[in-house]
Amino acid sequence: MKAKKLADFELLMLEKSESLKTNQWVYRLLRTNLLCGKIEPGLPLTIRGLAEALDVSPMPVREALHRLACEGAVEVKNNRRVIVPQMTVEKFNELCALRILLESHAAETASPYITEQHITKLQEIDARIDLAIEQEDSVNISLINQEFHRSLYSANPFQISVPLIESVWLQLGPFSQIAIAKLEKTYIVDRHIEAINALKQRNTFALRRAIEADIRDGIASIRSVEGIPGYFEGNTQTQPGG
Amino acid sequence: MKAKKLADFELLMLEKSESLKTNQWVYRLLRTNLLCGKIEPGLPLTIRGLAEALDVSPMPVREALHRLACEGAVEVKNNRRVIVPQMTVEKFNELCALRILLESHAAETASPYITEQHITKLQEIDARIDLAIEQEDSVNISLINQEFHRSLYSANPFQISVPLIESVWLQLGPFSQIAIAKLEKTYIVDRHIEAINALKQRNTFALRRAIEADIRDGIASIRSVEGIPGYFEGNTQTQPGG
DNA sequence: GCGAAAATTATGTGATCACAAAAAATGTTA
DNA sequence: TAACATTTTTTGTGATCACATAATTTTCGC
Missing domain, CATH: 1.10.10.10 (Winged helix-like DNA-binding domain superfamily/Winged helix DNA-binding domain)
Known part of the structure; x- marks a missing residue:
C-alpha cells in the first residue's frame, strides 16, 4: 500500500x-x-x-x-x-443539524422576497437537476442542487447566512459526494417541487418544511448507502483503494 | 470635513x-x-x-x-x-437572528459535555466580566463576554459551529461595541448566572433559554442606546466626527 | 538487519520587485 | 468657477528569492 x-x-x-x-x-x-x-x-x-x-x-x-x-x-x-479533513460520525451529524438549522431559517427569511422571476429561475434549475439525475451525473447533481438552494436563499437581499451555509456544504461535500455517486438513480427523489409549490402559494411555513424535508431526505439517502460507515475516520480497512 | x-x-x-x-x-x-x-x-x-x-x-x-x-x-x-462594512438595520436584525439561532443550538449540543471543571472556568470568566463592567471597560466587556460564550460552546469536542458564530460576532462587533461604550454601567446586566445555574442543574432546556435571554438582552440594550439609529448606514449626518 | 543520527529535500512564511488597474491630483478649457 | 482630460500616485496581484523548520532519505554503528 x-x-x-x-x-x-x-x-x-x-x-x-x-x-x-x-x-x-x-x-x-x-x-x-x-x-x-x-x-x-x-x-x-x-x-x-x-x-x-x-x-x-x-x-x-x-x-x-x-x-x-x-x-x-x-x-x-x-x-x-x-x-482534506476526514469525516467522523459526530461531525457528520453536527453538520447535518447545522444545515437544517441555517437553511430552514434562510428559506424562511427569503420567502417574502420571492418574485415570479425567482420561481421561474428555480424551476429552470430544478429541470437541470432532473437531467443530471437521469444522466446519473453525480457531480452535477450536487453542484446544481447547491445552485438551487443558493438561488432560493439569495432572493433575500439582506441575506447574511449564505456564506455560513456554503461553509457547511464545503465541509459536508467531499463526503456526501462519495455517497451520492453510489446511490441508484431510482433512490434519488426530487423534493424541490414541494418547495416550488410552497413558493407559488407564498406559504412560508410550507416552504420551511419543504426545505427541511429536502435536506433530511438527502441525509437519509446518504446514510442508506451500503458501506457508508466504512468511510468514516478510523474505518480505513473497508475503504476502497487502501 | x-x-x-x-x-x-x-x-x-x-x-x-x-x-x-x-x-x-x-x-x-x-x-x-x-x-x-x-x-x-x-x-x-x-x-x-x-x-x-x-x-x-x-x-x-x-x-x-x-x-x-x-x-x-x-x-x-x-x-x-x-x-470596514457599514451596518444597516436589516443586517443588524439578521445577524441578531443568526446569533440566537446558532448559539442556542451550540449551547444545547455542548450541554451534555459540561463538567465541573467547565463550570468553574465559566464562573471565573464571569467574574472577570463583572470586573470589566465595574470598571466600565467596554472593550473588555465585549472580549471577555465572547470568551464566556466560546468556552461554553467549545465544551462539545465535536463543535462545528464556533467558527460560524465567530463570523457573526465579527460582523456584529464593531457596531455593537459603539453601543456598549455608550451604555451606562447600571444598564448592563449579567445574565450569565442563569446559564451557569442551568449548567449546574444539567438542565439543557434552561441553558438554551438562558443563552437566548442573554443574547436578546444584549441586543435590547444596544437598541436602547440613545442615537443608535444614527449609526446605521445612510444616517451620516448624526454620526460624530463627521 | 536494524535502529539512531546526520544529511538532504520539501514546504510554508516572509520579503522584495514588477506590473496593471484604479484613485487622486494636476492641468486645461469654456 | 466648473467640467473634462491628462498625468501622477497609490494599490492589489503575481512572481521570485531567502530562510527556518518539518519531513524524508541516507549513512553509520552495532
Whole structure:
C-alpha cells in the first residue's frame, strides 16, 4: 500500500476567463474538486505541488488554500500541513443539524422576497437537476442542487447566512459526494417541487418544511448507502483503494 | 470635513510572542481592533498602509486581510478596496437572528459535555466580566463576554459551529461595541448566572433559554442606546466626527 | 538487519520587485 | 468657477528569492 500523491489525482478543470483573477480561478477549481470528492480525504495538499499541477505560480495557490482553510474546506494541521479533513460520525451529524438549522431559517427569511422571476429561475434549475439525475451525473447533481438552494436563499437581499451555509456544504461535500455517486438513480427523489409549490402559494411555513424535508431526505439517502460507515475516520480497512 | 485616514487611528496593540507567526499576530491584532470598534466603519484598509502602521512587511498583512474578508469582518468592494462594512438595520436584525439561532443550538449540543471543571472556568470568566463592567471597560466587556460564550460552546469536542458564530460576532462587533461604550454601567446586566445555574442543574432546556435571554438582552440594550439609529448606514449626518 | 543520527529535500512564511488597474491630483478649457 | 482630460500616485496581484523548520532519505554503528 502506497500513500497517494497529489499527482495521482485527475482534477476537474475549469476554463479560466480573462477577467477572473488567478487566485479566484484556483480557489473555484479547488473548491469544485473538493465538493465533487475528486480530492479524497486525508490527501495532503501542498502549495508548490498544486502550483505545478495547475501550472500557476505558488502565490495564487497560497491564497486559495488559505481561504479554503478559513472556510473549513481543508484542515491545517499543527505541522502546518494542509489536508482534506476526514469525516467522523459526530461531525457528520453536527453538520447535518447545522444545515437544517441555517437553511430552514434562510428559506424562511427569503420567502417574502420571492418574485415570479425567482420561481421561474428555480424551476429552470430544478429541470437541470432532473437531467443530471437521469444522466446519473453525480457531480452535477450536487453542484446544481447547491445552485438551487443558493438561488432560493439569495432572493433575500439582506441575506447574511449564505456564506455560513456554503461553509457547511464545503465541509459536508467531499463526503456526501462519495455517497451520492453510489446511490441508484431510482433512490434519488426530487423534493424541490414541494418547495416550488410552497413558493407559488407564498406559504412560508410550507416552504420551511419543504426545505427541511429536502435536506433530511438527502441525509437519509446518504446514510442508506451500503458501506457508508466504512468511510468514516478510523474505518480505513473497508475503504476502497487502501 | 476631511475623510479619515488609517494613520489617524490609534490601534490597540498586542505583544507579539516568539512562536506566533507574523500573519497570525497581524490577524489577531486587526480582529481585536475591529471587534473593539477601534477602526470605524467605512474606513478603507490598505495593505501597505497597515504594513507601515504595524511595521511589518506587506505580505502578512495581505494574508490577515484576506482571512478577515473571508470571515466577513471586512468587505472587499468591486474595485478591490477593502473597507470596514457599514451596518444597516436589516443586517443588524439578521445577524441578531443568526446569533440566537446558532448559539442556542451550540449551547444545547455542548450541554451534555459540561463538567465541573467547565463550570468553574465559566464562573471565573464571569467574574472577570463583572470586573470589566465595574470598571466600565467596554472593550473588555465585549472580549471577555465572547470568551464566556466560546468556552461554553467549545465544551462539545465535536463543535462545528464556533467558527460560524465567530463570523457573526465579527460582523456584529464593531457596531455593537459603539453601543456598549455608550451604555451606562447600571444598564448592563449579567445574565450569565442563569446559564451557569442551568449548567449546574444539567438542565439543557434552561441553558438554551438562558443563552437566548442573554443574547436578546444584549441586543435590547444596544437598541436602547440613545442615537443608535444614527449609526446605521445612510444616517451620516448624526454620526460624530463627521 | 536494524535502529539512531546526520544529511538532504520539501514546504510554508516572509520579503522584495514588477506590473496593471484604479484613485487622486494636476492641468486645461469654456 | 466648473467640467473634462491628462498625468501622477497609490494599490492589489503575481512572481521570485531567502530562510527556518518539518519531513524524508541516507549513512553509520552495532
